[in-house]
Amino acid sequence: MKRIELVLHNRAYSIQIEYGLLFRLKEILAEIAPGDRRFLLVTDEVVAELYGKRVLESFAGLLVDLFVLPSGEENKNLENLNRLYDYLIINGYERRDVLLAFGGGVVGDITGMAAATYLRGVPYIQIPSTLLAQVDAGIGGKVAVNHALGKNLIGSFYQPKAVLVDPSLLDTLSERELRGAIAEVIKYGVALDYEFFVFLEENVAGILEGDRFLREEMVARACELKAGIVRQDELDLGVRAVLNFGHTLGHALEQLGEYREYSHGEAVSIGMVAVFAMAEELGLVERGDKERVIALLEQVGLPVRLKGMYAKERIKESIGKDKKKSEGQVRWVLPERIGKAKINCIVPEKILDRVLLDLMG
């Protein structure tokens, strides 16, 4: 078991990473949230189908109810948040009771948002079921729901009481989900930690094959890197922007493909190649770094080139809509070398054009 302490201005909590943790939740909850409380396990249809029964059984003797959300990003909305409010109110949940968010980013975000606002705040615990949620969305207290006019427009910063990570959950991810999530893991190495990048280069084959020790190690190190950034910038006012590494082009591609063509991780993979290419053109990184990053992404089976289905101008237009722009300028996160990145960079249009054409070539 690995434990990361996340100490923030006015609260502290721990992230526990352990293979099989899910099946001794009762014991762990007795430690984290002792005393006479009710628990509401919030999950979605897919996760409930896969794990619901086994997890509920592991709670025997605790007061636990189950609330199942429909699966999918399109359900992360005010309507489902209101359904959860209704459930909490009708069933008389009180301020000391605990919500357990067991699922991917959608479940974590809706549950966290309900916890942030029900009775002006009740405790919640993140139990992320996907690799992406384990190393990213589950940590840091950013919770939100979408609005018809945009993603994550209604939300809060509300830290969980704990984050419980079971890498055994990776075993049920689809191949595509797993590879996509590893793109985000690679991002941590590339943007923040050279040693972790080397660890991934050396071990990615074993990770893909399902080596338990390596998967736990990978998850723990990625969580530690995410926690380190949150520690520095809880409210996303500065350095936390480094986590958008590869995301400026990534978001644009996701949007153009209406979230079907490219998964998030696939889009970010291409986005990371793009920022290395830009940084190379600008003389920020040494030759060879980009190729190392590409080699690792390819080993995972992630895309590193645009398939040429979108015109350059449409891609640029989509980039321009990205919310990370400020004062009319798109702000990029660019690498300085593998393991170090710089936020708020301006990239001349000529260079952006050349890089996009290269990626399509």
Add this chain to the structure above:
Amino acid sequence: MKRIELVLHNRAYSIQIEYGLLFRLKEILAEIAPGDRRFLLVTDEVVAELYGKRVLESFAGLLVDLFVLPSGEENKNLENLNRLYDYLIINGYERRDVLLAFGGGVVGDITGMAAATYLRGVPYIQIPSTLLAQVDAGIGGKVAVNHALGKNLIGSFYQPKAVLVDPSLLDTLSERELRGAIAEVIKYGVALDYEFFVFLEENVAGILEGDRFLREEMVARACELKAGIVRQDELDLGVRAVLNFGHTLGHALEQLGEYREYSHGEAVSIGMVAVFAMAEELGLVERGDKERVIALLEQVGLPVRLKGMYAKERIKESIGKDKKKSEGQVRWVLPERIGKAKINCIVPEKILDRVLLDLMG
């Protein structure tokens, strides 16, 4: 002008109290929220009618839009909160833009809740228009909306960037609103500050007649007392419960009368007499204190007896539903003397019975 600094764990803001402040808002906002920002003035129909035009004129040159909510507690709901979200999103409000909550508790609560959750938090400024909001709801960052099944069930603790209090707004309150709000002001003296109680005894006639200096002084001292409690207990986990002085019976009476029979202040007035009577029976306060409190309430024209329209058992049932109970027991806030109160008190049923019968007699 009086200024109270409210320094909390991770933010600080000031409460400014000044006669006529409302008509130099532009100047004040340039100080508090400088730079290139948009402002959204949120208010309700009644306040817009009375002040909207003059206030908007005083903003000449600033980017200010106006959003008008329907008046009344029944409109403090998720539906109106969602209308406000829609407005902010459709009109492209950004993270640095500022919401101005200009109205009573309903406007302050909805606007604060929107500010707490739009884009995970944007700044807002409380400009309370009623005495009750000036000395209570406007200070302390408790924001919420009601749910069909209960009041304030969806909410947050989210501190404003500033609280701007103009006692000249009291001039347009109805006689009944003014007297009711003074009940809450008297509560601060009775529960927290003997000197302030004496100030009210000596000056309440002048305050009712409209003496500007005395009204500003009264508002400033009540704000200071509220701020002092918030400083000690931002998240309402302990001593802030002292502000429920007189509210346990008060809430019960409001509910029984369906919020029409007694105004909040009137119900709290009777509630304060009740807790003094209980404390007297329990030997907590000296003889004579209750009579002094009653004399002050009567001078304001507030009720100090039950009109005998509810059976004792119905009142007790309604008290039992109050959310301040814990482990099945109703927790009372009782006086120890004028200016000092004690939270979490248990009152034997026999004494409650006797006090209720006395109040009806």
